[in-house]
Amino acid sequence: MSKIVRTIAQAVMPFVFLFGIYLIIHGHLSPGGGFQGGAVVASGIALLFVSFGFKYVSTFLREDTLSAIESSGALLFIGLAFAGIATTFFANFLLGSPVFGSIPVTGPGVGDIWSGGTIPLMNIGVGMKVSAGLSAIIFSMMLIASKKRGGEQ
Amino acid sequence: MDALTLHSPILAVAIPLLAAFATPLIGRLSSRARDVFVIAALASMLFVVILLARDVYEVGIRIYTLGALSPSQAIPENHMVPVRLVFEVDGLGALMAIITAVVALAGTIYSIVSIKPETGQNRFYALLLLLVVGIMGIQLTGDMFNLFVFLEILSISGAALAAFRTRFVDAVEGGFKYLMVSTVGALLFLLAIGIFYGQYNALNIAAIASAMQYTVLDQVALALILAAFLMKSGAVPSHWWVPDTYTPAPAGTSPIMYASSLACLAATFRMLFSLYGVQMSLATVGWIVIIAGVLSMFVGVTMALRQTDIKRLMVYHVISQEGYMLLGVGVGLAVLSNPEALAAYGREAIAGGLFHVINNAFFKGLLLLTAEALFFRLGTRDLNQMGGMGRTMKWTCAFFLIGALAISGVPPFNGFASKLMIYESTYLFNPVLTIIALIVSVMTLASFTKVFQSAFTGPALPQYKEVREVPMSMKLGMGLLAAATVFISLFPAFVVDTIIYPAADALLDRSGYISAVMGGG
Numbered sequence: 001m002s003k004i005v006r007t008i009a010q011a012v013m014p015f016v017f018l019f020g021i022y023l024i025i026h027g028h029l030s031p032g033g034g035f036q037g038g039a040v041v042a043s044g045i046a047l048l049f050v051s052f053g054f055k056y057v058s059t060f061l062r063e064d065t066l067s068a069i070e071s072s073g074a075l076l077f078i079g080l081a082f083a084g085i086a087t088t089f090f091a092n093f094l095l096g097s098p099v100f101g102s103i104p105v106t107g108p109g110v111g112d113i114w115s116g117g118t119i120p121l122m123n124i125g126v127g128m129k130v131s132a133g134l135s136a137i138i139f140s141m142m143l144i145a146s147k148k149r150g151g152e153q
Numbered sequence: 154m155d156a157l158t159l160h161s162p163i164l165a166v167a168i169p170l171l172a173a174f175a176t177p178l179i180g181r182l183s184s185r186a187r188d189v190f191v192i193a194a195l196a197s198m199l200f201v202v203i204l205l206a207r208d209v210y211e212v213g214i215r216i217y218t219l220g221a222l223s224p225s226q227a228i229p230e231n232h233m234v235p236v237r238l239v240f241e242v243d244g245l246g247a248l249m250a251i252i253t254a255v256v257a258l259a260g261t262i263y264s265i266v267s268i269k270p271e272t273g274q275n276r277f278y279a280l281l282l283l284l285v286v287g288i289m290g291i292q293l294t295g296d297m298f299n300l301f302v303f304l305e306i307l308s309i310s311g312a313a314l315a316a317f318r319t320r321f322v323d324a325v326e327g328g329f330k331y332l333m334v335s336t337v338g339a340l341l342f343l344l345a346i347g348i349f350y351g352q353y354n355a356l357n358i359a360a361i362a363s364a365m366q367y368t369v370l371d372q373v374a375l376a377l378i379l380a381a382f383l384m385k386s387g388a389v390p391s392h393w394w395v396p397d398t399y400t401p402a403p404a405g406t407s408p409i410m411y412a413s414s415l416a417c418l419a420a421t422f423r424m425l426f427s428l429y430g431v432q433m434s435l436a437t438v439g440w441i442v443i444i445a446g447v448l449s450m451f452v453g454v455t456m457a458l459r460q461t462d463i464k465r466l467m468v469y470h471v472i473s474q475e476g477y478m479l480l481g482v483g484v485g486l487a488v489l490s491n492p493e494a495l496a497a498y499g500r501e502a503i504a505g506g507l508f509h510v511i512n513n514a515f516f517k518g519l520l521l522l523t524a525e526a527l528f529f530r531l532g533t534r535d536l537n538q539m540g541g542m543g544r545t546m547k548w549t550c551a552f553f554l555i556g557a558l559a560i561s562g563v564p565p566f567n568g569f570a571s572k573l574m575i576y577e578s579t580y581l582f583n584p585v586l587t588i589i590a591l592i593v594s595v596m597t598l599a600s601f602t603k604v605f606q607s608a609f610t611g612p613a614l615p616q617y618k619e620v621r622e623v624p625m626s627m628k629l630g631m632g633l634l635a636a637a638t639v640f641i642s643l644f645p646a647f648v649v650d651t652i653i654y655p656a657a658d659a660l661l662d663r664s665g666y667i668s669a670v671m672g673g674g
Contacts, residue, residue, distance in 0.1 A: 067177060074174035082167065089163040090220040 001051045009051035016044035024127035028119045029111035034126025041127070042134030054142040066136040073128030080118045080125065092117040154204070159224055161205035162217040162240040165250060166289050168198045169257075173282035180275035188265050191278050195261055195285070199254040206247040210655055214243045214669040216295065227357075227670045236357040239670055241295030244659030248507065248652050249292040249419045252514040255637060256412045257285045263522055263630025264405025266623075267529055271403070277317060283310040284409055288416045295670060297346045298356045300420065301339065304385070307413050308335030314410065315402045324401035331398040334384055334391070341381040345374040359670035362428050362663065371429075378424050379441070386417040388479060389448040392472045399468040400534075404525035405630065407464075408518025411471060415510055418475060422482055422660055430663040431490045439487025446479030447586060450593045458600050462534045463608065464524040466600060467517070470560065473593060474513050480590065481506025481575045484582045485657075495661075498578040504657040505574030508649060512559065512567045512641060519634040520556040523549050526623045526631065527608060536607045543609035545620050550609045552631045557605060559638055561598035567638060570645035 001009075023037030049057050084091030094100055094117035104112040113120075157164070172194035180187040209215055217224045217240040227239050242250070261281060268277055287307025294300050312335060316328025348371070350356060353364040365371060387395035395414075402410055425438065453473025460466035485503035488494035526549045527542060528534050543550040559566035562573075572594060580587040622628070641648050659666070 071174045071177045078171050078174065085160055088219060088221050088224050089160065089167060092220065
């Protein structure tokens with residue numbers, strides 16, 4: 001891509017990632033959550049691929065890493081569900097504990113980020129899985145596209 | 154042990170789910186550790202399922218509420234949410250869970266060697282475990298939307314598995330067809346869920362059943378559900394995808410894919426009996442199921458007769474055998490509102506249909522594995538190029554004979570026992586159906602005689618001089634299913650009394666299914 005695109009992408013990139021992470025972390029308070037935030041992060045990766053090209057990006061972003069992050073995200077999610085099995089599977093065992101434990105007042109308000117128990121942690125797990133998973137899909141598509149282009153030339 | 158039984162409904166789904174995502178990570182370290190881990194996960198799932206089934210047969214329906222203060226608390230105290238996400242296991246769920254667990258273990262043991270030539274084995278095992286999660290979830294969940302989610306898990310992992318051996322051209326085609334069928338089916342089902350949710354503000358199957366008003370919209374929903382699940386289980390007229398998808402699917406997954414079809418069939422029965430029950434126009438719906446069954450039987454077997462590809466031939470029998478199950482349960486459904494007929498032959502017909510489900514899962518799975526064993530050693534599935542394999546592949550030949558005799562309904566094998574139950578009960582309902590079923594059975598025997606004759610008998614062919622018996626793990630996988638088939642053949646009465654009749658009664662006991670979640674009774 002041209003220098004203009006690359007410059008703009010470079011400037012926008014941090015905000016895209018930041019917004020994605022914001023959506024993931026605030027998932028239990030506002031619209032958004034793991035899936036949506038993960039998709040935003042993955043769209044940042046797509047921007048990276050499109051503006052800088054597959055060859056350059058694949059030097060520091062590897063498919064192995066992506067699939068490891070994806071698996072760990074899913075494991076974090078299921079692990080949290082398993083951790084509640086003293087009462088029931090998926091029980092919110094962190095409620096009332098020092099970690100994300102506070103119970104916000106009912107009614108309208110800005111919300112308390114330090115609440116929700118296991119839910120914000122599960123959002124992070126889903127966010128890891130979705131961002132890595134979608135990035136891996138983009139990665140494979142770019143891989144195939146770059147191979148084809150190479151074959152034609 | 155009590156705690157394990159208490160949590161067994163969710164563990165049966167959660168263990169393979171956890172294993173599915175841990176497998177790629179373990180596979181990075183060592184492929185041997187990964188194989189052991191996958192087998193251990195499925196073995197422990199089988200153990201949990203046996204605990205669960207024993208409890209269901211002794212105590213009754215077991216429910217498990219996710220995220221509640223106690224697993225049996227289906228309805229929250231202050232009714233903030235109508236009904237939580239509930240797993241509900243009755244006789245039918247227990248039966249299908251046993252089938253799934255045994256078949257999954259056998260198929261995975263078989264896969265360990267047979268998948269070695271392929272690349273991307275970590276992904277293969279992850280997909281295999283996810284497929285098991287989908288099948289298990291469909292059987293155990295008591296929630297419509299949850300059922301939809303598991304259906305999607307099953308569909309996507311199934312499609313990816315069918316297309317796994319991408320070096321064969323037909324594999325991609327099969328996977329794509331399966332994906333299309335699944336998507337259409339899932340969307341029809343989602344629309345039906347929307348209809349229920351709009352009317353009754355509930356997603357729990359028991360909650361919807363207890364509020365069911367049998368409006369026109371509910372009839373539309375029934376049509377959508379029937380179409381979706383019969384499509385996914387491959388009954389005629391939507392059988393066209395079955396041979397294309399199952400034939401190229403990797404060896405060990407074939408029986409598990411087949412179990413997924415049976416799971417969709419069981420979900421059909423669950424919807425018809427537990428969700429709708431006696432008050433709908435039963436004769437009509439019953440006859441629709443019966444006609445779908447008879448057509449599947451006949452079309453499946455006639456198309457199987459002229460196949461020369463050994464696996465494709467067996468896959469056509471998948472369709473044909475599913476017809477028997479639909480016939481049996483359809484007869485039961487048609488007489489559901491008539492207590493005398495139900496007691497005289499209806500219950501027997503449903504039990505026969507369900508007995509045929511478990512028998513087929515084992516002997517049909519076994520046959521699919523033997524077909525893949527021949528393919529593994531010979532590199533061809535064409536019957537015209539085979540011959541004399543009984544001389545060198547003795548174990549495979551023996552396993553094939555067990556499966557072939559059982560599927561053709563030759564006494565004393567279990568296929569005969571379940572077919573006899575279906576014949577006897579349908580004869581009282583309508584003799585024409587019995588005659589068709591008998592003819593189909595003879596044609597089944599004919600086509601398997603052809604396979605046996607052309608693949609295993611005859612002089613040893615010079616081009617297959619070097620062919621040896623399949624490796625140990627493949628023999629073990631086939632042996633497990635063969636042992637299950639022989640066990641049911643030896644003790645049919647025991648199996649029918651312990652696990653088949655409870656499943657049939659669970660289908661008939663709609664109010665029990667509702668009250669287990671909604672309370673009262």
